Amino acid sequence: IAATVFDNSEVKNIEDTQAGDIASWQAQVFTKNGGNNDMPTTDALIKSPWHTLKVNGKTVPVYTARCGKGSHSYAWVDLLDNTKDFALETELTLSESAAKCVVLPLNKNVEAKKSGNTYSAFITAYGSYTFTFAESADAEATDPTFAPMTLMVTQETPLKTPEGYNRVDIEAGYHEDYDLEFSEEETVYYFKKGLHEISSINVPSNSIVYLERGAYLKVTDRGSDSTGWNSNTALHTERTENVKVLGRGLLDCGEVLGGDSKHKHVVNVGSAKNVLIEGLTVINSNTWTMCAYNSDNVQFNANLLLSFRTYSDGLMFSECTNSSGRYNFVRTGDDAIEYKGTGWQGGSAQGSVGSGNVFEYNDCWTDKGSGYCLTWESECDMTDMVFRNNNVGFAQPTWSSGNNALDCRLGTNATKTWENVTFENIEIYRCISPNVMICQVSGRGGNLKNILFKDIKVHSTETGVFAFTMNYSAQGGVIENITLQNIDFCGKKLTSADKADSALFRNLAGKYFDELTVK
Structure with missing residues (x-):
């Protein structure tokens, strides 16, 4: 195996951070009056103060980022040989005692065995595995604030430079404002491991950005109100077309201004074709994290997103076609994995229709937003959208009844229609949000069919x-042909008769x- 290691001055032990201790560091998620802190914060990623990990006897570094409701640790290992048959022996040791460990998602059937403060498990398939803990062995569910640790297990994909492409090596260091706004096609832009201080990177057509394992890209705002911001x-x-972003690098957005005053976005694909973004870690994104607009055949694969700030939605396709997101782990400060119809990047002007997209084999947790969802902005029509073979660890928002595990919510254009949408084979470990489905x-309304x-x-x-809520309070539009089939709600299979049970179903739609069909 090969582990992702960030050996640079940005990633510190907790005692060397500006905060100085873990409680103060975690408290930076909030303002002094308890609101969301969208201002720049230092030390977005630290060395885990709780976890020590070995995989097949090899020490693997564990890192920790802040999320909306507690911190979240992670480690990343690649298998170097091209095989589907393997067994990884993991030994995870905690600095504090836990009575129970559950590895999520449950359907991956990984059992952790306890010996003192060490939990051992065998992993035999690619994907993400999150070790969760509880203080009581009899706890109904583990505690999402008790130092969870996600292990990403992926296959090494060595860089293959296409015939005729040039290669440009980019050494670690400070990069001036527009030095990385690349324009030459048929080029591999190879970021070497180490600390890169950047503002922005443009990826032209027929090119590859490759982040060597351990490349740490610290993003900052450049400029001022008087000189203008980058x-x-x-x-x-x-x-563009035929673009790839590959490797095992990291984008640290902790010191970028967020919230309504933000100057820049994080990862955007716009009016493009044939784009692959794979293996990227994004920490403390300041706004929508990884988004594609009005594009065709975009793939977001095996990325890890951890953040806490307002609007830091995770993965999003807006009026895209034939696009997919697979094997990602997302825990961000807003909606996790979603379809929208913003109309940006020419979508509204062109009358674009989002169609033929799928998110599958993903794992997400939510702190302040929805899990898998069709969400609000509906300036473009949408059809044939799929969420399949996904998992939710913890669905936790309680501040709004509109943020749940599985959501369909729209309301900006009553003439637009979102239809033919499937949520299939999804496991939810623990729902704290007001509803599982809505x-x-x-x-202004819209049509949901x-x-x-x-x-x-x-x-x-x-x-x-509630297992399911339906809500209609719009100026126009309809809700038609909604079906729940084979829903296991805490051990009970829902039936048509259960629609009358006000403890299971909530009718705000007349x-x-x-x-509504339940079968």
Whole structure:
């Protein structure tokens, strides 16, 4: 195996950070009055103060980032040989005692065995594995704030330079504002390991950006109110084709201004074709994290996103076609994995329709937003969207009834229609949010049609969580043909008769709820 190691001055032990201790460091998620802290913060990533990990006897570094409801640790290993048959023996040691360990998702069937403060497990498939803990062995569910640790297990994919491409090696160091706004095609831009201080990177057509394992890209705002800010997206490609971003590098956005005052975005694909972004870690994104607009055949694969700030949605396709996101782990400060219809990047002007997209084999946790969702901005039509074979660890937002594990919510254009959407084979470990599933049309309205929730398994919820809510409070539009099929809600299979149970179903949609099919 090969582990991802960040050996640079940015990644410190907790006692060497500006905060000085773990409680003060975690408290920087909030302002002094308890609101979301969207200002730049130092030390976005630290060496885990809780975890020591060995994989097949080799020490693997564990890092920790802040999320909306507690910190989250992770490690990343690649298998160097091209094989589907393997066994990794993992030994995870905690600095504090835990009575119980559960490895998520449960459907991967990984059991951790306890010996003192060490938990051992065997992993035999690629993907993400999150070790979660509880203080009591009898706890119904583990505690999402008790130092969870996600292990990313992926296959080494050595860089293959296409015939005729040039290679440009980019050494670690400080890069001036526009030095990385690349324009030469048929080029591999190879970022060497180490600390790169950047503002933005442009990826032209027919090119590859490769981040060597251990390349740490610290993103900062450049400029001032008087001189003007560098507002270029940190990593972007627009009106391009045949683009790849590969490797095992990291984008640290901790010192970029966030919230409503932000100057730049994080990873954007716009009006592009044939784009692959794979193996990227993004820490403390300041806004929407990895987004594609009005593009065709975009792939977001095996990326890791951890953040806490307002608007830091994870993966998003907006009026894209034939695009996919697979094997990602997402825990961000807003919605995790979503489809939208923003109309940006020419989408509205061109009358673009999002179609034929799929998110599958992903794992997500939510702190302040929805899990897998169709969400709000509906300036473009959408059809044939799929969420399949995904998992939710913890769905935790409680501040709004509109943020749940599985959501369909729109409301900005009553003339637009989102239809033929499937949520299939999704496991949810623990739902704390008000609802597991919701269909909602509100605001200016919109049309929500032909939505299928199928083979959904919910292991546990907080008391009072609804299995399904339907809400219609819009100026225009309809909700039609919503079906729930084979829903396991905490051990109970939902039936049509359960629609009358106000503890399971919430009707805020009148006649539209009456037409709901449960089977």
